[in-house]
Amino acid sequence: MSGVARVARVGTASRRRRLRRRHPPPYVIGLTGSIGMGKTTVAQMLRWLGVPVHDADAAVHRLMGRGGAAVAAVGAAFPGVVCAGAVDRARLGARVFEDRAALRRLEAILHPLVRAAARDFLRRAARRRHPVAVLDIPLLFETGGEALCDTVWVVSAPAFVQRARVLMRAGMTPARFAAIAAKQIPDVQKRRRADVVIRTGLSKRHTWRQVHSAVNRARRCARRLRNTALR
Known part of the structure; x- marks a missing residue:
């Protein structure tokens, strides 16, 4: 490698380091869950907490x-x-x-x-x-989207709750629900692969407490990562 090329590479790396310090990447939460599990509700709660x-x-x-x-x-x-x-x-x-x-x-x-x-x-x-950001991806595991994430949250509810929620949707039938569910990784497997499981089978207040606590943990992780990156 020529001296000019070496200097250019060093200069580029230096600029990248300065850019990371100026705009450090957020701690990325991958949010997923099967149909009818309450993922949309959890995503809205995250927005209320100021998380993009x-x-x-x-x-x-x-x-x-x-x-x-x-x-x-x-x-x-x-x-x-x-x-x-x-x-x-x-x-x-x-x-x-x-x-x-x-x-x-x-x-x-x-x-x-x-x-x-x-x-x-x-x-x-x-x-x-933003110290924390969320990728809300229904087929996160199915599409390999977890590669973009630092942590994965799976939203889950009992099967009877899920079924009741889904069948309340306009135009939904048991056969269509079964066909959609067949294209998704089963909930039990998603929970095994999750870092955090948000359970929505009880009240919204119960869900809110879980989300609030998990966001606080994510923000602490983000601070630790940023402090480490700046050393």
């Missing part, structure tokens, strides 16, 4: 909405699903819901874009000096 939350489902909606980055690719892969510049989610769902090959094609388009959106969110959180 990246909603992967909302990111997908933006990607497939009018002018979204995924519209052209999805339209090419699934002719007839784009209407007025946006992906018609009902038409797309009918094409992929029971077709594994079609679902894999869709995931190959969406997952890289969703990961890029998550990384952009984390960079913004760092610039805004």
Whole structure:
């Protein structure tokens, strides 16, 4: 390596260190849970506590909405699903819901874009000096999203509570619920892989206490990591 190249590399590394000190990355919580477990409620509680939350489902909606980055690719892969510049989610769902090959094609388009959106969110959180940030990803384990996280929280509830919640949703049927659940890692396996389990089967007050306590622990971890990084 030439002397100029060596100096350039050292200079770049120095700039990166200064940037990390100026905008240290947040401590990243991966939030996940099967359908009907109460993940949306927990995400809202996190926002109330001042923690920024990246909603992967909302990111997908933006990607497939009018002018979204995924519209052209999805339209090419699934002719007839784009209407007025946006992906018609009902038409797309009918094409992929029971077709594994079609679902894999869709995931190959969406997952890289969703990961890029998550990384952009984390960079913004760092610039805004948030010590903790949350990636709310329903299929966190299924898509390998835990690689972006420092800790993983799984939201869980008893099976009978989950079923009752889901079947209260408009348009939901037992058969559709079973089909959705079959595509997700079972709750018991998620809990085994979790660092924190938030249980939502009792009252919202009980859930709130768990979330508040877990956020405080996460903030302490974030402080320790930042102090270590600055040494």
